[in-house]
Amino acid sequence: MLRTVTVAFVLAMASASHAQDGGRLAAAASAMGAANLNTIEYTGSGQVFGFGQAYEPGERWPRFVQRSYTAAVNYQTPGMRLTQVRAQGEHPPRGGAAQPVAGEQRTILVVSDKYAWQEGGPQAAPNPGAVQDRLRQMWVTPHGVIKAALANAGRVDGSTITFSIAGRAIKASLNEQNLVDKVSFLSSSEVVGDYPIEITYADYADFGGVKFPRRIVQTEDGHPTLDITISAVRPNTAVALDVPANVQNAPPPGPLTVAVEKLADGVWYLSTPNARSWLVEFNDHVVLVEGMTGEARSLAINAEIAKLSNKPLRYVVNTHAHYDHAGGLRTYVAQGTTIVTHELNKPFYEKAWARPRTIAPDLLSKSPKPALFETVGDKKVLTDGTQTLELYHMKGTSHNVANMIVFMPRHGLVYWGDGYNPPAGDPRDTARTPEQSIDLYRVIAANNLDVKTIAPAHGAGPKPFDNLKKHIGLIP
Numbered sequence: 001m002l003r004t005v006t007v008a009f010v011l012a013m014a015s016a017s018h019a020q021d022g023g024r025l026a027a028a029a030s031a032m033g034a035a036n037l038n039t040i041e042y043t044g045s046g047q048v049f050g051f052g053q054a055y056e057p058g059e060r061w062p063r064f065v066q067r068s069y070t071a072a073v074n075y076q077t078p079g080m081r082l083t084q085v086r087a088q089g090e091h092p093p094r095g096g097a098a099q100p101v102a103g104e105q106r107t108i109l110v111v112s113d114k115y116a117w118q119e120g121g122p123q124a125a126p127n128p129g130a131v132q133d134r135l136r137q138m139w140v141t142p143h144g145v146i147k148a149a150l151a152n153a154g155r156v157d158g159s160t161i162t163f164s165i166a167g168r169a170i171k172a173s174l175n176e177q178n179l180v181d182k183v184s185f186l187s188s189s190e191v192v193g194d195y196p197i198e199i200t201y202a203d204y205a206d207f208g209g210v211k212f213p214r215r216i217v218q219t220e221d222g223h224p225t226l227d228i229t230i231s232a233v234r235p236n237t238a239v240a241l242d243v244p245a246n247v248q249n250a251p252p253p254g255p256l257t258v259a260v261e262k263l264a265d266g267v268w269y270l271s272t273p274n275a276r277s278w279l280v281e282f283n284d285h286v287v288l289v290e291g292m293t294g295e296a297r298s299l300a301i302n303a304e305i306a307k308l309s310n311k312p313l314r315y316v317v318n319t320h321a322h323y324d325h326a327g328g329l330r331t332y333v334a335q336g337t338t339i340v341t342h343e344l345n346k347p348f349y350e351k352a353w354a355r356p357r358t359i360a361p362d363l364l365s366k367s368p369k370p371a372l373f374e375t376v377g378d379k380k381v382l383t384d385g386t387q388t389l390e391l392y393h394m395k396g397t398s399h400n401v402a403n404m405i406v407f408m409p410r411h412g413l414v415y416w417g418d419g420y421n422p423p424a425g426d427p428r429d430t431a432r433t434p435e436q437s438i439d440l441y442r443v444i445a446a447n448n449l450d451v452k453t454i455a456p457a458h459g460a461g462p463k464p465f466d467n468l469k470k471h472i473g474l475i476p
């Protein structure tokens, strides 16, 4: 109750102190029905897309069917529960984002004041790192924009409103009816740096005295990430966002720790949550396979490499340009390590790494330098006579046009970025259909590789090659 009073007081003060340019803002609040709106729930369906997971570097994001999209917002908490159900969109699959999806996949993401978590599992999964992004997502909803502009000294210039939330500038525009029709702001990616997010709100209708758009389209870095038609809006419905005890009591995230597992002599599997790399030791240097996620991980991996070997890191192999696989590369560019990737990726990376990175500066943006590349066509072998890494372009596969697998002939080990990420339980991995695993099998067979173990970038760790054969139905 106390919190409600405080928010109302701040809102009143903010609108009073900006009365001179707040006329249009007040008109928008009135037109939208924002003043007495404390909660709202809206549901729609349409399409959703996998940001950073394009089939071809720089092209549109892969498309999925959004069976349902339900946002339950409580502006007073403040917080939001976003429930999304997606299904496979493209046949055959084209691109990443954990496709092909078999059946339906539900995700429930929640933010409530200082806490963020995911629901749907046996217990809520805390995700403190997501609080700011999810709160921002809530404040850029149609009515959230008006409320946030009022509470954060929003400036009005013609039909444009600008304000900032936690240091991030947000720009919104009003249509002739004073309804919010567009919101834009910058976000940050570990691959492309600053990039624009734009949301358009169109086709407004009245829902119990509150105006709400029936069409919402969001683009990220120029390509759609969400395109939905709204079917139901419930203003001032009960939206409970109670923080589960295990989320409240979760310890603050500590430094990223790297788990080390020896795969063979001079070969280690370096794992952080859902991201695994190989470290391979040669006579006078070491090679890292996959610079995943982002700079925090690359620095933690660097520290681990220093414990395992005193040889310099000369190469980082990159299997493909999906952002979860490429986000850690900039750190290696900054430290002068050569990036080994398919030749099709080089122009994309050169362009991406030269873009501004002001929102979340990293080593490379603070000290820019050109990347050193060794590119791969159909095949490349890194060898010093003792240790050998073979890189094969996976031609004609659906996951990514410039995808590579890494193979160590001496140990029968194969690393692949994606597609078949061996699950802990049933090797048939029934949550996904096997198209992309068949691609992997086809490349292995076409090159006569004697694979014994798959130790890929995601999943539950090294598994026998037979697990892949079970998944694609080659053996029972």
Ligand SMILES: [Zn+2]
Binding pocket: 096, 097, 320, 322, 325, 399, 400, 417, 418
């Ligand atoms: Zn991928």
